[in-house]
Amino acid sequence: MLLLLQTDPTGMSTPLGKIVVAAMLLAVIVVLVRFLWQNRGK
DSSP: OHHHHHHOGGGGGSHHHHHHHHHHHHHHHHHHHHHHHHHHHO
8 A cells, every 4th residue: 555655656646645645644543542542451
C-alpha cells in the first residue's frame, strides 16, 4: 500500500488518495490508543 503511494505521488491529491491516507492515519491512531489502553489496564 505504501509502495503504491510512493510510485504515484500525484495520487495523493485525488479524493481517493486523501481517503486512503486518512484511513491509514485513523487506523494507526486506533491501534496506538488500544495498545496504550491495554497497558494502562495492567
